[in-house]
Amino acid sequence: MVRFHELNPAVIALWFFTVTGTAMFCSYPVICFLTLTAGVLLFLVRNGRNHLRTHLFFLILYVILTLANPLVSHNGKTVLFVMNDNPVTLEALLYGLNSATMLTGVLYMFRSFTQIMTSEKLLYITSLLSPKISLVLSMAVRYVPLFNRQGQKVSDTQKAMGLYADDNIIDDITGRMRIFSSVSTWALENGIVTADSMAARGFGTGRRTSLKRFSFTLTDTAFLIITVILASTVIVAAAQGSLEFDFYPEMSGIHPDHTGKAGLAAFLLLVLMPVFKETEALIKWKYSESKI
Amino acid sequence: MEIFRVEDLNFTYPECSSKAVHDVSFKIGKGEFIVLCGSTGSGKSTLLRLLKPEISPNGEMTGNILFHGAPLSDCSGRRSASSIGFVMQSPEQQIVTDKVWHELAFGLENLGVPASEIARRTAETAGFFGIGIWYGKNTADLSGGQKQLLNLASVLVMSPEIIILDEPTAQLDPIAASEFITALKRLNEELSLTVLIAEHRLEDTYPLCDRIMVMDEGKLIFNGEPRKIFTEIKGDSPVLRGLPAAARVYGLTGGKDDCPLTVREGRNYIEKTFKKDITALPAPAHEAAEKETALEFKNVRFRYSRNGDDVLKDLSFKVNTGEIFCILGGNGCGKTTSLKLAADLASPYSGVIKVFGKKLKEYRNRSLYRECLALLPQDVQTVFLCDSVREELEKCGADTASLPFDISGLLDRHPYDLSGGEQQAAALARILAAKPKLLLMDEPTKGLDADWKSKMKDILDRLKNQGVTVVIVTHDIEFAAECADRCAMFFDGKIVSEGTPEEFFPANSFYTTAVSRMTREMYKNIVTVSEAVEICSLNGRKDDAHDSH
Structure with a gap:
């Protein structure tokens, strides 16, 4: 019944960095969307209905980021309307939407990361x-x-x-x-x-060891292995170019090949792992409580 | 088994003409509990540091220090780090890391002990000291007493053969200090750990120790059983001002054999030895003249945060001009807070504070701090901003000649290099530059030896003669009994009792001086050692006619 934040800090950090790293370097729309969804879900599972102001802040940021791109970038084939003699295009709008999704998703992830990673865990x-x-x-x-x-x-x-x-x-x-x-x-x-x-107290007399307050359990190992397998599937797919998406001049790459689909499926599982972990713990607690 | 043997040890600091340690020889056996005492500057710290190679001072040393029969200088760094434990005075500055568990592990980590072994030994030590509850806490959140206990534990975790402590309780309040000493005694008795401790407050340690060593000007002038001290040192020697009250009364009344150490023994000694014809000292004439009020608190309530609890709960008291008013009380009862409020560093949410009849609000543009009120904080290092005492005093236009005490010897030194007492004096000189009529002092005797305490008392008396009103907040019951005109007991955010020392202390049964507890069944209203000595000599010895010795 180990909850996500009770895992070994190294495992947690690895998970966060692969997810946010993938989202930032491969801004494939589905991946960005999954990151945002999972980021929000994880934050909600951990904090419940508190932190309304955080959500509000992220919402405003999301809208601003989405609208900013079509106002400055005028690439793209499909012109929606003309503003101040400048065309506003569908492609630029969608590009803005995608980067906003990616950025807000990553920021949500970091919010949870800073909550989970206390100074002690970072040390x-x-x-x-x-x-x-x-x-x-x-x-x-x-x-x-x-x-x-x-x-x-x-x-x-x-x-x-x-x-x-x-x-x-x-x-x-x-x-x-x-x-x-x-x-x-x-x-x-x-x-x-x-x-x-x-x-x-003998500082500098020889090689130092350090006491570790966090142990590496079977759960940690399992979580780590699954993270590595899923992450490598995504990375392989991205490296092969199966997860490439172009907005300009028109959108291409909407239909990925099999490797791409496999990569997306893997990312879906990867990004939801903490949410699974938290829900699993929650259900188990409910169950064992009902026996008490 | 012998742990240390010191032979003809001499030590001189560079560019110093006199020796800091002069012809000192002694032995320390396994399992002994030894107290090293002497006034500030007598060479205690130097001697202790010479026994710990990592932090030995630089200078010229002659003579031998043998550790387990071999010269200490031949001992390997790892061996001396783990076998000789050392605890210093400052609870705060000795802590290295941010977490309690990491602090405990620090020494073992340095020695390269495997992690599983570290985990076992820190757990064991934490269990022994009862610090398991705060194992995961931040070191910054601990109280002073807890910090010092942690310092002791994090040395103990390395399983030393001897532990050397340099005034470990000087910065602690009396309750925390006696808890610390109790922990040491337990280590000594249950683990037969050898303890060598330098102390100037001997009330707690003296009755517990096996052997006492007294240093004066670098020389070891006494080395033997605590009860035998008066066989070699005269009863009125200033070195002995820090002894427990029972022993001091014994020494000052001319005792020469086994001296009493505890309140019970002291009581028995006085009862057996002296007559009871005169039960009270002639009362000093109290002028009943109605005096002006210097400081007044009226129904003051204060809390630090909106959702917090009240720290001061309907506090009311008055301090008359020209008196020394002592506020006594335990930790965290709001004593220091009330001084802060009086100095306008925080404001109450209800109630009125008046200084010389004027509300604090009416002192505009910080005129309160000009020739009116001054606060000497608990941590006197916060007073100094310059690199020398002279600079500090010149900057504020202090007139050193008009001070009620002499600090000419300290002027060219850096404030941080001074001893506790000297720092206190320099800070006081700086504070008095503003020519306050009302002086607030927070724990002025913290970290002072008995010698400096009596100097502080003289300083206060002289200030009083100059017409300064003094309000002191302190834990130090004995000091309050000696210098106060009136005392008040602070408890749970308000003052629960007040009166002159002659009224105040005899009325209390726990919160009172050792002398008061010793003499209360025989004599009336005897509070200080000097009063006890006076009444004993007035009454005379029972066996004066046929003195057997």
Whole structure:
């Protein structure tokens, strides 16, 4: 009953990058449409009816992106009407619709990605690549809130000492700059303690290992293998040119060959995998709850 | 089994004429719990750091440090990193990573221990310390006490043979401090871990330790059982100001044998030794004159966010001009918040705050901070913006000559290089440049040794004589008892009781000084060590006629 976001971060990241990558590099209309549909579905499955403003924002973006293209691009055979002596064509409109679908779909995917990938998971992925970079990032992640908090404290103290003598902007800005420089000194000075603490615990004595908080389970392996098989089918289809689509001067490639169809079917399954996973978990929970 | 043997150790810092450590020799055996004490600058930290090669200071060293019989310098980096644990003072700055679990794993990761082994050992350690609940948390979200416990745990996870601690509780409040010491005692008793701890607040550690080492000006002046301390050091020596109250009373009343350490033992000592003819000290004459109000809170309510809980709940109190008013209370009860409100750094959503009879709103254009009110924050490092104390003071036009204390020795140093007490003094000098009539202080004794505490008390007395009103927020009951004119107890967002120290402390049974708890059945209204010594000598010893010793 593992839900999608509980999978190993590396598996999740791989899935997101293949899906968004395919959508961006092969902007075949069906693929763009599937990405958007699956992106919206995944977001809805995870968040329910909340985040209305997000949906509204994406809707407006979608409309603007769609309409922007026919206004600037005048390619295409089928003229719909003429505006300011410029022809507005059906092809340009459809091209705009397609890119808008692709972009909104990818943005929806990234919305879910940022929700799922907490800083800890991202650090896990970097630690797979390099334990050293991961440590530096981890220290940086820790320092940002620390720095802010100290800045607020210094600001309070200095205010009560009359640093901002008058209520004017110039005074405020110079005051803030002095606080920033003071907090920087503070960070450097106190960094010595951190360095000592690291040395005292054997930093730099040899090769580092790193503790992984996420294990690789059977579910992860299965998910990974399916992702790889489906993704390679799509990529092969795209590489062979079966998923090419031209809008200008007129639309071509509406009817793909067998490889193309196979690729599209694979992408359909690939893009819906997280939604399947979430629904499966949901149904299983319902079932096991009813037994309790 | 011997872990450390130090022979004739001398150490001099570069460009320093005097030795920081002078002819020191001692041994540390397996499973010992040793406390190293001495005032700031006595060479404690230097000595401790010399025992940990990774962070040893640079300088000229003579003499031998043997670790398990072999010179410490021959010990491999990996061995010394894991076998000698070291915990420093600052809870915040010692933490390296962003997550609690990662911090625990950090040391083992450095040593290249396999991941499965790391997982087992971090889990074990987290279980022992009861930090399993916050295993997945961000380190930035922990309280000071939790942070220090995490620092201890993340050293312990490397299974050291000895753990060295350099004033680990100086930045903690008393409750967190005694929890930390309890954890250490448990490690010592249940795992027979060897502990060497430098401390200047000895109330908690002194009764627990097997051996005490006292340093003064780089020399080891005492090394032996805690109870025997007065056999070699005179009772009124300033080195001993940090001892538990029972021991200090014993020393100051001229005891020379096994000294009492706990409240119970102290009580028994006084009861057995002294007569009970005079039960109270002559009360000091209180002038009953009606005084002006310097600071007034009236039905103040405050919360940090709209959906949060009230931090201050209908808080009302008055502070008279020219008095020292101490607000005592536990963590998170709203003490610091009330100071913030008084300094107009945040505003209450209902109620009135008046400073010298004027509402805060009426102090326009920040005139509140000019010759009226000043706030000394808890973290005094936030006061300094310049690279030297002199620059800092010149910039604000401070007159060092008119200060009630001497900081001429600190002027050319960087504020961050000063010791805790010196920083406090320099910050106070900076704050007093605005010539405040009302001084607010947040935990002025945090991280100070006993010597600096008594200096701080003198400073406050002198300020009071200059007519400055002082409001202090503190955890430090003993300090409040010594310097306050009036004390108030803060609990759950409001003040629940207040009075002069002579009224306030004897009325409390838990939240009161050790001396008050020791003497309450015999004498009336005795709160501080000096009062206890005075009443004991007034009464005289029971066996004065035939002193057997």
